[in-house]
Structure formats: C-alpha cells, structure tokens
Amino acid sequence: MTVTGRLGAVIFDAPDIDALADFYAELTGWEVDRREPDWVTLHTDAGQELAFQLAPDHVPPQWPSPDHPQQAHLDLLVEGREAAAERAVGLGATRLAEGASWITLADPAGHPFDVCEKEGVGPGMQLYATTFDTADASGLARFYAGLLGMEVAYDGPEGALVAGGGHSLMFQQVEDHRPPAWPDPARPQQAHLDIFVDDLDDSEALATELGATRLPAGDEKFRVFADPSGHPFCLCL
Template sequence: MTVTARLDLAIFDAVDIDKVGSFYAELAGWDSVRQDPDRFGVRTPDGQEIEFQRAPDHVGPRWPGQEHPQQFHLDLQTDDPQAQAERAVALGAVRLADGPTWITLADPAGHPFDLCQADGVGPVMRLFAVTIDAPDASALARFYASLTGMEVTYDGPEGALVAGGGKNLMFQQISAYNPPRWPDPAYPQQAHLDLLVDDLDAGETQALELGARRLRAGGERFRVFTDPAGHPFCLIR
C-alpha cells in the first residue's frame, strides 16, 4: 500500500490556550510559533510542533483513572526532572506522581505530562514522544505505522513506539480503557493528531482499509476520522 499520510503535529484541547501554550514555551524553552484566537503553537529546536486548540467547553482529565481519562500526554526529556518539576509547579503545573526516572505533572489545562531523566539534553527540553492511550497498544502502533510509513521500533507489554522523520509516537497499554466519543461532550477528546496528505480521497481509502472510521466533520481541506481505539484524527490536504 502506498504511504499517503505524514505526521504533522498533536493538538491539545484547552479553554485558555494562551496560558497553557505560554506555560510550555517557558518551561521547555520552546519557541511560540502561532498565536491566534483559536490556536497557540510551540516548536522544539528540532522542528517538532505542539498546538493548543481553543475549546470553550473543555473539561480536563482526572489522572490516573479512566472515568475522565488523559488519552494523550507528552514525554519531555530533561537533565534534572526534580529541578524542572519545581519550575513547572511555580509556572502553574500540579505535581501528580514520581516514578523511578520520571515525574508526572498536570499542565495548567489539566493535561498530564512526564518529565523524564535524560543526560546531555541541555537547558531546552527535548520532546521525546507524544504518548497515546490504547486498549491494544501494539495494534494501534501498527495502524499509525502503516498509515504514516513510520516504523515500529519497540513493542513490549507496557506499550509500543513508532518513529520516523525525527518524530516519535508512543502507545501506552491501558486496562479498562475508556475512549473519547467525539463530539459528545460527555466523552470528550483531550487531543488529536493532524496528518498531512497529498490526496484526501487516497488518504481516506487507506485509513479506512486500515481500520479507521470516517466522521461527519471536515471541509474541502480536511476530513475527520477515528482510529481503531476511538481517538479522532484529521487528514489535511
């Protein structure tokens, strides 16, 4: 099957996009590259971008349960997670839990993120991966690898990793997984992926053959789907 989609970026929902976007720019040392009434974008030194989309009715996740699940989170690498966690709290984050080599916090919009120990990163944090919850992490990793041409570089009991073009997507195995049911506000999405295609019809055909489902949303330049785990994503021409 010809590869038609290219991973562009992850977009997180938030009420106050200026607050959460500025939080990541300040904490991670990333550049603010888009700031308009609907989107706030930040860019890492290696060219990866994360955006925050204005969602006036957004209700944040309540980590770690599945009643109001996180669905997506960011894994950020830093030389000193402890010091950076203290900075994050001062900037408006909430500390949630400490792991062996990482610290989990919630950003000002309520989205969890991990500060992960990695030597030699320097003063600007590295975006290691956008991590996506799944009831079958291995299967969801294969779906996105097939759709984008990225490669499954790790597949284990706790999750799977796909990589390509300098970007990583991690899929985390979640028991009692509770999917979003976009656009139902009772089961909201927390984030979604934008994938670029040269041909929307060809992209849709490939996505559907791989197990995606088309939603009744979109326009001339984009179409909205759900992946096999129920996460919405957009194909954009």
C-alpha cells in the same frame, strides 16, 4: 503520489490556549510562532509542532481516574527532572506522581505530562514522544506505522513505539481504556493529531483500510477520523 501521511502537529484542547501555550513555552524554551483566536502553535528546537485548540467547554482529565481519562500525554526529556518539575509547578502545573526516572505533572489545563531524566539533553527540554492510551498498544502502533510510513521500533507488554521522520508516537497499554466519543463533551478527545497528506481520497482509503472510522466533520481541505482506539485525527492537505 505519496499515500502515507506526515505527522504535522499534536494538538491539545484547552479553554485558555494562550495561557497554556505560554506555560509550555516558558517551561521548555520552545517558541510560539502562530497565534489565532482559536489556535496557538509552538515549535520545538527539533522542528516538531505542538498546538493548542480552543475548547471553551473543555472537561479536563482527572488522571489516573478511568472515568476521566487523560487519553494522551507528552513525554519530555530533561537533564535534572526534579528542578524541571519544581519549575513547572511554579508556572502553574500540579505534581501527580513519580517513578524511577520520571515525574508526572498536570499542566494548567489538566493534561498530564512526564518529565523524564535523560543525560546529555543539555539546557531546555526535548519532546521524546506523544503517548496515547489504548487497550491495544500493538494494534494501534501498527495502524499509525502504516498510516504514517513509520517503523514499529518497540512492542512490549506495557506499550509500543513507532518512529520516523524525526517524530515518535507511543501507545500505552491501558486495559480499562475508555475511548473518547468526539464531539461529545462528556467524553472529550483531549488531544488529536493533524496528519498532512497529498491526496485526501487516497489517504482516506488507506486510513479506513487500516481500521479508521470517518467522522462527520471536515471540508475540502481536511477530514476527521477516529483511529481504531477511538482517538480522533485529521487528514489535512
């Protein structure tokens, strides 16, 4: 039996999940393959899963304010970041900032995302990583590497990266990080991970040994936890 989990989906909260899913589908070229009243799922060209969960009382982040933190953001690779940013703005995004090789925008629900220049990507966009804010990037990378059976591919002063199985997670060092306190709407999670496992009891034992905290939610098919930086995630059969 496999104890470590497999990264299933990255899920962002939003009050209008159909509109947000359509925004990302139009921007990236990814396909919407599941629509339910409280859940919409997209698949990337590489088979990664991005989903949107209905949160009627969603309080959007106000990046870069530490009082209303983003908690997580997407890093998207594109050839021609300026044109991609202009297209995103035309679809309802807001331009926030830019760096040497990336442009930061907010999607229609307020979640920041980066379009990052990458030669050879070709048409459309690629999901490079989902990045979580934390006051301990090294520690959070080791936590998810152990939980998912992934490798720590980079660990530096600005953050850390784990990779494996066609997925990447990044952890951005934010010294004044204010963790979510799910389900308190005043301190929203903004995003969470669904991790697929073979056995909930064995996987819970591993998660708590690595530093996770069980949260009061779930049923016979899934359980909810907070990682060592407070970000909720689900272990799902």
